[in-house]
Amino acid sequence: MILLLLCAMGAFIWNGSGLLQLVASEKASGLDPSVQVAAAALVLNVALILFGYRRYADLQQEAALRAEGERRAALQEATDSITGLANRKGFAEGVDALCKAKIDADHCLVIISLQMQRFKRINDRFGYEMGDALLKRIGEAMCADVPADAVVARLSGDEFGIAMAVDKDDLASAERLAEALLRDVSRTYDIAGTYVQVGAVSGIASAPPGTACRAADILRRADIALDDARSARAARPTWFDSGMEKALIERSELEEAIRIAIEHRQFIPYFEPQVDLVTGALTGFEVLARWQHPNRGLLSPELFIPVSEEIGLIGPLSELVVDQALDAAKAWDGDFSLSINISPAQMSDLWLAQRLVRLITEHGFPADRLIVELTESSLFADIDLARNLVVSLKNQGVRLALDDFGTGFSSLSHLRMLPLDMIKIDRSFMATVHVDRESAAIIKAVTTLAQALGIPVTAEGLEDAITYEKAAALGAHTGQGWFVGKPMNADGVADLLRRRSVEGEMPLRHTA
Ligand code: C2E
Ligand code: MG
Ligand code: MG
Secondary structure (H helix, E strand, O other), rough: HHHHHHHHHHHHHHHHHHHHHHHHOOOHHHHHHHHHHHHHHHHHHHHHHHHHHHHHHHHHHHHHHHHHHHHHHHHOOOOOOOOOOOOOHHHHHHHHHHHHHHHHHHHHEEEEEEEOHHHHHHHHEEEEEEEEHHHHHHHHHHHHHHOOOOOEEEEEEOOOEEEEEEOOOHHHHHHHHHHHHHHHOOOOEEOOEEEEEEEEEEEEOOOOOOOOOOHHHHHHHHHHHHHHHHHHOOOOOOEEOOOHHHHHHHHHHHHHHHHHHHHHOOOEEEEEEEEEOOOOOEEEEEEEEEEEEOEEEEEHHHHHHHHHHHHHHHHHHHHHHHHHHHHOOOOOOOOOEEEEEEHHHHHOOOOOHHHHHHHHHOOOOHHHEEEEEEEEEHHOOOOEEEHHHHHOOOOOOOOEEEEEEEOOOHHHHHHHHOOOOOOEEHHHHOOOOOOHHHHHHHHHHHHHHHHHHHOEEEEEEOOOHHHHHHHHOOOOEEEOOOOOOOOOOOOHHHHHHHHHHHHOOOOOOOOO
């Protein structure tokens, strides 16, 4: 466009000067046609210049508008629409700018990560509009607390991030600020006449002086500290330390190892014998999962069951163990029961009953010899779900036991709500039965009530002869524990049963 304008102006100067000479020489002799053509060209030139100028001005304006639009779009892209704070993208950009402007040998970058607690309840109870209004107010409260050059962002649903430059010798000031933030965001807010309140947890991390000031790395560390604060239910801000990162790496390695172990069938059943407390006769076995780790040997379920539950792998793991246990039970001479443990996390599987019934059918294992152990927490967390499972299993003839009784929150009256076949008193009561009169009184109360309801009681954790005798005297019918026999693998059971068939029925005693 500028080129066109310049050409037009060049032509104007050329034409104009020529025309002036012609006009001067033609003044006396009257206007020649060639002069008329030159005059027309000059007028055209003027029009071209005017057109060119207009077009140039329009383009300038258009470019300015486009630049403004792009600037606004970029700002919008980096801004959270609810709170008006930066979003994750804006936070990264803001922290980069902060690092360039403020971080030097004496100042380090500190990031505070804050997460609301029970925020979903506000949305559920009062609706999203109220939730949005609360987020906005929380954002405002944060901005009021932090230094002017701090970067404040809403990073996701109910998580906020604050980045700032802090004097390397006064990191405690960042902690004080995080404490103030925790206090201020969790105060009661009056939103259009409704009083709402949420809790909050906080993690803090800093880039040590002299290290790279990378927003993503420091935020990740602050988030790790936040996770730690959340699981510890910490009321104060938690600083990141490298041990947390190590634990996180170990945890993710463990998760990966569990996946591989399921694929390679490294989870195997161990069997803990259960006996009739009066006759001492063997009645059955409880199946307990073990991890036959290729390098670390035999690992306890306490290491892998909670993690498998959290990552949604307890179903396949449990199926693998029960399948092998049923397979081993085929070779047993005797109609022993097999008790299996079901985690609370498995209760939401609507096909659980069908899966278990399919397994026993495939192995030809009689349904009435299978006992499914459920804990109080899983039974009473969602009573309808539990009732469906219990009824489906009972319809197939499978028996149900309430495991670890006394450790959860259920009361004896709950026992009437579900058709249970057995109660297992937790080993924590048995461990103290001969020293603690309260434990004995509780066991007595449970066995008396269970007897009235026609439900047999199993005592767990019989570690010695005294506990064994005491459990029998207090009215428990069956028992298990190290005194009776430690958990053993399938070969151990085969061995035990072989000895039993040679030597006849014998009271089981722990000999190790
Ligand atoms: P639980 O079902 O209450 O199993 C009894 C636990 O007590 C077992 O621990 C057993 O080894 C231990 N024990 C037995 N007798 C004694 C004793 O005399 N003294 C002491 N101190 N302990 C004794 P284990 O095998 O480590 O299992 C721990 C828990 O892990 C089990 O508690 C159960 O809740 C869970 N679990 C084990 N296997 C499975 C499984 O296949 N699936 C599921 N969902 N949970 C399982
Ligand atoms: Mg159990
Ligand atoms: Mg138990």
